[in-house]
Amino acid sequence: MRIDFELNGTPASIDCEPEKPLLWVLREDLGLTGAKYGCGIAQCGCCTVHLEGDAVRSCVTPAQRIKGKRVTTIEGLSPDGIHPVQRAWLAEQVAQCGYCQPGQIMAAACLLAQKPKPTDKDIADAMTGNLCRCGTYQRIRRAIHRAADQTNERSRA
C-alpha cells in the first residue's frame, strides 16, 4: 500500500503493508533510528513520536493511520537539536544509557506544547507511560520545568 504523509516537515511516501507499525516504517524503510523499539505493546514509550502534534506510540500505530498526516520524530523535533526540551535535557544532564530519552523528549515536547506551564501532576500524568530503566525521572521532571520556564520567559520577552 502506498502511503503519502509529511515527515519532519517534508513530504514523504512509502510502500508497505498497511498494518506495519510506524516504528518499523521509520527505522527500516526511512532509516530514522531515533525512535526505539522497547516493548512492542505500548508499555514503555521508547518509540514515542508525534502524529499531528500528539504523542503516540509508534510501535502500535499502523502505517495506514499516518496517511495524509504530519509525523514528527526526534530527528525533526528541531533539526539542530536546540528545541527548548533538548536544551533543558542537556542542562540537567538527564540521560544515563539514553535509550528511552528520544521517547521521553518527544512526550515532554508534546506536553509543553499543550500545557506551557505544567505542574508536577501534569508531568506525572503525561510522562508516566514513558519508562526509564536507569531511573532518571527526577531529572526528567526538572528538565521539563526548566524548559517551561525558558519557553515562558522567551514568550514574555
Add this chain to the structure above:
Amino acid sequence: MKTQPQTRRWFLKTSAAIGGGLLLSHEPGAAQPTSQDFELNAWLRIGTDDSITLISSQSEMGQGAMTTLPAILAEELGTDWSRVRIEFSPVADAYRNPRINWQFTGNSESTTGFFELLRMMGASGRTMLEQAAAERWGVALAECKADVGYVIHAPTSRSLRFGELAEAASRLKAPEKPTLRDPSQWRLLGKSLPRFEMKDKIRGKAIFGMDFAIPGMVYAAVRHAPVFGAKVTAWDKASISGLPGVIEVVGVPNGVAVVAEQYWQASQALRKLTVRFDQPDQSLSSEALLQDYRAALSGDKWKAVLSEGKALDEKGIQQASENTFSQEYESQFLAHATMEPMNCTAHFTGDACEVWGPLQGPELTRLVIAGALQIQPQKVTVNRTLLGGGFGRRLLADLPLEAALVSKAVGRPVKVIWTREEDVTQDVYRPATLQRITAALDSEGVPTAIAHKLVSPTILQFVYGSAVTEDNDPSCLEGLLETHYRLPSQRVDFHLLKTKVPTSVLRTTGYGPNIFAMESFIDELAHKAGKDPYEYRRKLLRDDRAIRVLDSVADRANWKRRPPRGVFRGLAFTEAFRTHIAHVVELSAVSGIVKIHRITCVIDCGMALDPDICRNSIEGGAMWGLGCAFKSAIHFSDGRTVESNFHDYKILTLEEAPPVDVHIVNSGIKELGGTGEVGPVTLIPAVTNALFAATGTRYRSLPLSRYGLRLA
C-alpha cells in the same frame, strides 16, 4: 586466563586499536582527512591535525565510563577536552581490568579498576610529548610542560602543538615512572563534565546495537523453547514460504531464527512459523522452588564461608545464650529488562567473524565465538556500540553467538533482535535468596554473636565460571564476609542451590539481597533493644569513615527532629562495591498505599571523579531500588517464566518517583569506590525499615506487592 605482569602493561601498544571500535567525537566531521594518527600507547593517539583519540576499554551503558575514563587520560596528558575523540577498544590484553586481568565492564569497577592505570598512561603520553619537544629544541626535559594541547618551553616562550610532536613522540620509549599531576592541579577530574555522548543521545543520533547497520545486513527474529531445558525438535519452513523478505530459517541453541531482509518481515514470519518443541519435565514453579529453598535452609548441607571469633553457628548461639533472636528474609528473582532489548550483529566470513553490539563482555564474546565456530580467537573482532542499559545481562555472549551462527548459516551479516518477550522469558535472572540470621544478644540488646545462613543459586557461573566451585560462588556472599559493625563472633554458612533457572549477574549482585537481610535484621535488633535505629547502628560501627557517612545522612535527613504527623523514617547503611552508603527514606502508609516523600542518600566513594555522573547514578539507583522493593518479580509456572513484558514485569514509573537528595562525601582518593550498582543496596532496607516505623509490621520478603502494598 593468561597472566600479564602488571608493571609492563602500560608499555603495551596495540595497532589493533586503529579501527577497532566505533569513534565518537564532540562534533562529528571534525577530523581532517589528511591527518595522520600516531599511537603513543594503547590508550592514546594523536593526529597531525592535533586531534586526540582516547581509547575507552569500558563499555558505555549509562554509567558514564566513556566520559570519566577518557577524562583521566586527558587530565594527565594535558589536552584540550573539546578536541578529544573517543573510541571503544578492541579485545586486547592492554584493555583488561588490571584487578582481575580480564576484559569486561561490570562489578562497578570501571573507575576503580582503571583509575591508576589510566593516570599512568596519560602521564606517560604527556612525558613522551615533552621529551619530543625537549629533543627538538635541545633543552632540558624539565623545562618543557604540556598544557591544553601544546608543549611549552617557558624560558624561551616557545611552543609546539601536540600534532607537531606526535610522530616523534610515538617513536620514543615510554618512561619508566612518569610523574602524575597533583590532584590540586586537576581541571577535569573532580568536576562535573557534560557526558561525552549526551548531545547524540538527546538528538536521537546515538548508535545503540539496535541502530547499528552495515551494508548487506539482514535481520533475524528468534523464538526459544519457553520451557527451561527444552529444545526445538522441528519446524515447518513451508508454513512461511512466500512471505515477503524471508530468506532462511536457521536453528540456534534452544531456538529457531527466521532471517529476512527486514526485521519486521522476520518477526511476522516467525509468528506464523510452525515450531515443535520437545516436552521435558515442566514441574518447575515458584512454589516448587520455594520448597527447594526451604529444604536447603532446614537441611544440613552447608559450607562455612566465614568464621570469626568463636564463630558460633545457629545451634551454638542457642546453646550459649539465653537471649537470642532469629529471622528469615527473602529476595525475589529479577529480570534485567534493559531498555534496549537484546540484540547483536555479526558477520562470519569463513575463517573470521566480526561482531558489533551492545556488549559488556567483549573478551568472553571472542572466546565463545572462537570456540563455537572453530576459528582462531584473534580472528574474532569485537566492536561495541553504546548500550541501552546493561545491568550485567550483556556480560554474556549468547547474543553474539546467536548472531554469528545465523550469519554462518546464511553467509551474510546478520542482526539478531530479540523481542521484549524473549528478553524477559529467556533472561538469566538475578537469583532469589532465602536467608536466616540468628543473634546472641547481651543485656543491652547488643549482638555478641551473629550466625547467617544463606541459600542462593549461582551468580558468576555464566560470566566468570572459574571463580565458582561445586559449593561456593563468591558473588553470592558479597556483604556478608566483611561488616563495619562490631561483632565479636561471626559465622556465615552458605548453600549454593542448584536449580533449573538460569541465574547470573544483575545490578547489586550478592550485596542487594544480603544487605536487605542484614540491615533489616539490625533494625529489628535496635527495636528489640528499645533503641533508636540510628543510635543503635552508630554504637555498633567501628570506624570513623562509616560513622561520618551515617552521621551525615542523619543530619541531612533531620533524623533527630520528629517528622510531621503521619510521616515515618527508615535508615540503612553499608559498604558495597568499595563505597560507603546510607539512605534515609521518609514515607506515609495508609491502607496499603505508600507515599514516599523524600529519599536522602550519602555516599563516600573515596573521591567522586565526576560528581554529577555519580549523583545521577545514585538517584537512578534509588528508583531501581524502589521498583525492586515494591513491584518487580519473576515467577515460574509449568517449567517456564510467567512474566513477559512491561505489563507484568513492572518497574518504577515517573508518577511514583520521589525526589532524591544525594550528598557526596569525598574522604580521599586512596581507595575509589564504584557508584554504578550501590544505589539500590541500602535503599531497599531503608524502605522496609520505614514501613515498620509506619505500620509496626516487618516486611521480610520482596517484592512488597505480595503484601498488597503499592506506591502512591
